[in-house]
Amino acid sequence: MNHKIAVVTGGSRGIGKAIVLALAGAGYQIAFSYVRDEEAAMALRAEVEAMGRECLASQCDVKDGNSIKGFFERVEQQFERIDLLVNNAGITRDGLLATLSINDIAEVIQTNLIGTLLCCQQVVPGMMRQRSGCIINLSSVAAQKPGKGQSNYAAAKGGVEALTRALAVELAPRNIRVNAVAPGIVNTDMTAALLGAHEQEVQSRLLIKRLAEPQEIAEAVLYIAERGHYLTGEVLSVNGGLKMP
Ligand code: NAP
Numbered sequence: 001m002n003h004k005i006a007v008v009t010g011g012s013r014g015i016g017k018a019i020v021l022a023l024a025g026a027g028y029q030i031a032f033s034y035v036r037d038e039e040a041a042m043a044l045r046a047e048v049e050a051m052g053r054e055c056l057a058s059q060c061d062v063k064d065g066n067s068i069k070g071f072f073e074r075v076e077q078q079f080e081r082i083d084l085l086v087n088n089a090g091i092t093r094d095g096l097l098a099t100l101s102i103n104d105i106a107e108v109i110q111t112n113l114i115g116t117l118l119c120c121q122q123v124v125p126g127m128m129r130q131r132s133g134c135i136i137n138l139s140s141v142a143a144q145k146p147g148k149g150q151s152n153y154a155a156a157k158g159g160v161e162a163l164t165r166a167l168a169v170e171l172a173p174r175n176i177r178v179n180a181v182a183p184g185i186v187n188t189d190m191t192a193a194l195l196g197a198h199e200q201e202v203q204s205r206l207l208i209k210r211l212a213e214p215q216e217i218a219e220a221v222l223y224i225a226e227r228g229h230y231l232t233g234e235v236l237s238v239n240g241g242l243k244m245p
Contacts, residue, residue, distance in 0.1 A: 005079045006225075007072075008032040009062055009119055010089030012041040014188035015138065018214035019086055022222045024048045024055070031075045031082075033060035033089065054078070062089045062115030063107065072122040081130055084225050085123045087116040087137045087160075092190060094149040105152045112156035117163060120178075124171065133176040136221050137164050141184045141239045157182075161235050168233030177232040181220045184239025186212045207241025 006023045010016040011032025017040075020032050030048055034041035034057065041057040048055040056078050060071035075082065090112045093104035116137055127133030139157045146154035161180055168178040185191055185202055191211070195202070203209055220238045224231055 003027065003029065004083035005029045005031070005081055006084040006086065007075055007082055007119075007123065008086045008088055009060065009115070010034065011057070012037045012044060014190060015183065015186060015214045015217045016086075016088040017044055018218035019088060019221050020044060020048060022215065022218035023084070023086075023225070024051050024053045026222055026226060027053070028084070029054040029079060031056040031058065031079060033058055033062075033071055035059065035061050035089070062119065063110045065118055068115070068118050068122060072119075076126075082123050082126055083132070084134045084136070085119060086221055087119050087135070089115060090138055090140075090190075092150075092153050094147075094153065096149050097151045100152060108152040109156050109159075112153070113159040113163070116160055120163075120167060124167075124176070127171070127176045128174045131175050133171075133174075134225050135167065135171075135176065135178045136224055137161075137178075137180040138217075139164070139180040139182040139235055141182055141237065141242050143182060143235075144237075145242065164235065165233045172232060177224075177228070179224050179228065179231055179233070180235040181217060181224070182235050182237045182239065183217045184212060184237075184242040186214055186217055188214055205243050207243070210240070212238060212240060 006028040008020050011020045012034035024030055045055045045057040058074050061067040093108050137160050139160045142150045142154045143157035143161050164178050164180040220236050
């Protein structure tokens with residue numbers, strides 16, 4: 001039985017929830033964060049505990065450095081180490097650049113990119129001391145093949161991919177692997193609005209003619225964590241062959 005400890009940010013729903021359940025199924029003890037949806041978070045904690053795994057569900061806004069610190073202090077109080085960090089929390093605020101407010105730009109960069117950096121900063125000292133660890137960052141197909149109106153999100157996720165490579169270089173000597181998973185279009189709340197208006201158009205761009213399910217992204221995360229021992233500094237694309245203009 002695997003007794004490793006995993007931290008997942010934004011675990012209450014969508015891809016993060018699927019990652020929490022996949023890791024718990026593989027034997028991990030779990031700490032996950034949520035920001036707004038406490039009811040969903042508590043229901044998920046109960047589900048993980050019913051699988052026989054210890055689980056901490058705790059509020060953390062990754063836009064806020066103090067909130068991140070507090071979250072990792074609570075993780076440290078409950079668990080003696082962290083083996084895996086999955087930086088999943090993320091948002092979009094799509095729109096043509098001319099129409100985006102400063103907030104639309106800042107919140108997307110702060111949540112997706114700076115939040116990821118700050119969470120890495122919290123776990124790296126412990127992983128360096130234990131001379132092992134794994135970090136997996138959620139990027140997006142938008143980093144390499146952005147759609148129209150995604151300048152803020154593509155910039156943030158491009159930054160996540162560059163950060164992944166830079167940290168892989170920095171941490172390899174301490175036996176810490178750093179990778180990213182870049183999903184295409186996944187069936188979650190984040191894509192619900194997009195789907196309503198453009199479902200047919202989106203499907204026509206996919207070689208595999210359906211959206212991904214969150215579990216399929218979670219499988220890629222689990223693969224990197226448990227099987228990908230020779231993978232570091234990589235971005236694993238899981239996008240059904242999405243072709244963008
Ligand atoms: P989602 O359904 O919208 O869920 C987002 C999750 O992030 C929720 O758990 C939410 O918490 C949390 N979150 C949002 N803002 C946060 C903040 N400031 N601090 C902490 N947590 C925060 O999104 P998803 O589709 O599962 O996406 C998960 C990740 O995959 C994101 O990084 C996203 O960019 C990436 N991704 C998604 C797709 C896609 O098609 N869905 C494609 C490519 C990449 P609450 O529930 O408490 O609000």
